[in-house]
Amino acid sequence: AQTVTQSQPEMSVQEAETVTLSCTYDTSESDYYLFWYKQPPSRQMILVIRQEAYKQQNATENRFSVNFQKAAKSFSLKISDSQLGDAAMYFCAYRRRGTSGSRLTFGEGTQLTVNP
Amino acid sequence: KAGVTQTPRYLIKTRGQQVTLSCSPISGHRSVSWYQQTPGQGLQFLFEYFSETQRNKGNFPGRFSGRQFSNSRSEMNVSTLELGDSALYLCASSLEGTANQPQHFGDGTRLSIL
Numbered sequence: 223a224q225t226v227t228q229s230q231p232e233m234s235v236q237e238a239e240t241v242t243l244s245c246t247y248d249t250s251e252s253d254y255y256l257f258w259y260k261q262p263p264s265r266q267m268i269l270v271i272r273q274e275a276y277k278q279q280n281a282t283e284n285r286f287s288v289n290f291q292k293a294a295k296s297f298s299l300k301i302s303d304s305q306l307g308d309a310a311m312y313f314c315a316y317r318r319r320g321t322s323g324s325r326l327t328f329g330e331g332t333q334l335t336v337n338p
Numbered sequence: 339k340a341g342v343t344q345t346p347r348y349l350i351k352t353r354g355q356q357v358t359l360s361c362s363p364i365s366g367h368r369s370v371s372w373y374q375q376t377p378g379q380g381l382q383f384l385f386e387y388f389s390e391t392q393r394n395k396g397n398f399p400g401r402f403s404g405r406q407f408s409n410s411r412s413e414m415n416v417s418t419l420e421l422g423d424s425a426l427y428l429c430a431s432s433l434e435g436t437a438n439q440p441q442h443f444g445d446g447t448r449l450s451i452l
Contacts, residue, residue: 255437265426267443274438313381317437324371324435325394328381 224249226316228329235304236337242289243299243332245314253319256290256297257326262310270312273297275319301334309336340365342431342444350450356417359447361429363410367442369393369435370412372404375426375446384427387412388435416449424451 226247235241247256258270273281273290280288285302301308314329343362351357363370371394372384383396387406404414410431416423426448430441 259443265428265446265448267428267430269440269442272440319437324369324386324430324432324437324439324441325383325396326371326373326381326430326441327383328373330380 224251224254224316224318224327226314226327226329228312228314228332230332231330232333232335234335234337235301237304237306239304240300240302241304241334243301243312243314243334245297245299245329247295247297247314247316247329249295249316249318251318255317255319256288257315257317258286258288258297258299259313259315259328260308260310261313261331267313271299304336306336306338309334342429342442344427344429344444344447346447347445348448348450350452351419352452353419353421355419356415357419357449359414359416359427359429359449361412361414361431361444363412363429363431364442367431367433368410369432369439370406370410371430371432371435371441372412372414373428373430374398375428376424381428384414386435393435419451421451423449425449 256273289298315326369388371386386394406412426446428446430443432439
């Protein structure tokens, strides 16, 4: 079974600074997707960024980028120029490619605080 | 385009009762997945429906069931409620439910069991 681990329950960053959230996963599959979701107090899960395992290039979405290390099974999220609106719970998630449908396996989450 | 709509937003029940939660996916989306979120267990997959058929199921007891209608709307039912069923229940939809399609989540239903 696949597992996703986020070892940082809480992180904080100063506004305009950079922060990196860690995620490791365990799988025997070679083809899969990895995601970072953001959950603000409003509760809605919002997709931040997605990485396809067969792509070596790290995904980037504006101020958000990932460091994907397939051999190490590591998938960290870097947030640059942090903004107050970035404060939220961040979840790393895994999805197997193939016939398993849309099932996501989530990590425990990292609560990010942004200090003004 | 309207997002994923979950109703109700809050629900209070007592032990032994049953409850039905509703999820309306984004128009055109045929896959609907349900997740349970608790402080202790985190986010756990319940099941996925596609074209009115359950395609995938998580490790939950039979008290948790669901269904999907021809318009892709989905309902989740929990019978004989237990205190441990208190959680935020999230619904997510995607076009076909394939791995490369993003899932769009609703705001969830907060279920409290007294």
